[in-house]
Amino acid sequence: MNKKSFFSKFASSAFMIIGLIFLIVYLLIPENAHPIFDILRNLSNALGSILIIGGIFEIVFKEKFIKEVTSSFVKTIFLKPASLENFKDEELEQINKSIQSRLLYGNRNNYYSNRILTMINDSFYEMAKGTHHNKDFNTFFQYYNSVLYVNERKENYVNIEYEIKYEIINNTKNKEEVEIDIFSKRFFPLSLSLADSCVTQELTYLNIKSDGKSMDYSKEIRDGKFKEQTLDKDDLDNIRIQEDVKRQIQEDKDGTFSPFKVKFKEKLIVEKKIKIVTLYDDISFSHIFKRPTLNYSIQYHDENVSVNTKDYLTLRFFSGLNKKSSDKIHPVLKGKVISLHVSDGLLLPGEGISIVALRDR
Structure with a gap:
């Protein structure tokens, strides 16, 4: 007693x-x-x-x-x-933490379990509420679809037709207005960047629907308002190899080019088409999710691979929680086309895919 x-x-x-x-x-x-x-x-x-x-x-x-x-x-x-x-939000959060602690490990003081709970509450829970310190995580892709078509080689180069369509939902608390970049920074081999006449990225189509308001940029594209810019070396980060440079399509504002950004409160739909020129030996493509994604699909078609070569076209999906072994997420290879489709899942920031094409020599 x-x-x-x-x-x-x-x-x-x-x-x-x-x-x-x-x-x-x-x-x-x-x-x-x-x-x-x-x-x-x-x-x-x-x-x-x-x-x-x-x-x-x-x-x-x-x-x-x-x-x-x-x-x-x-x-x-x-x-x-x-x-x-x-109850106040702060009171509910404290109750929630107490319940989580009890369910997870009872009265035991487990450092490992504590770290998991901290990650849940400080990252995933804040991301779900739309109050994460990383603003990108407070929006999510309702869907992200991309198609890449690699044309037959021209000397040492290949031309790629890249189509992208996605819908971003604003999940920030109180639906605060957010601003995002429309064009990502991309790496290209250094030998291409030395040729002044060579444009590695060219925007051919752009349509944006922000909170229901549609904006077509065909005229701006014809007038040269969007051009590729090589970023300063001081701005280069996450470089894969020393011989790569980073470039981005930017908007011309009175003679000054800068990243193209769009604001929205509810949702944003973006459709864009880009022509890419890269070295024939640049055989890899990767995409990393910068925000949570519910539905994702990619189709990669390469005219320069031989179906008789072993592993001539491979797609790797790297994820901490979504595994290929689940039989729900796996690439499909048909001839010179490899594709991946993820439906009604949750892909987290930092996860992504990589594709390698073994092209004929």
């Missing part, structure tokens, strides 16, 4: 003993005595009855009563969504 249980039993016994003393006093005082004694007699009767009943309740029914009342109260509060409206 622990100290708490001992003192509880002791208090219950004391209540009953004192109650019996009051009842004895009640019985000892005769009826119709002096008014003062009548008051004392009635008071002794009342107090004695209350203390005895309280002692019996404490010993026999208290624990069961508390369990039943607590269970009923908690179920009423937390199993009915309307009841949760009475």
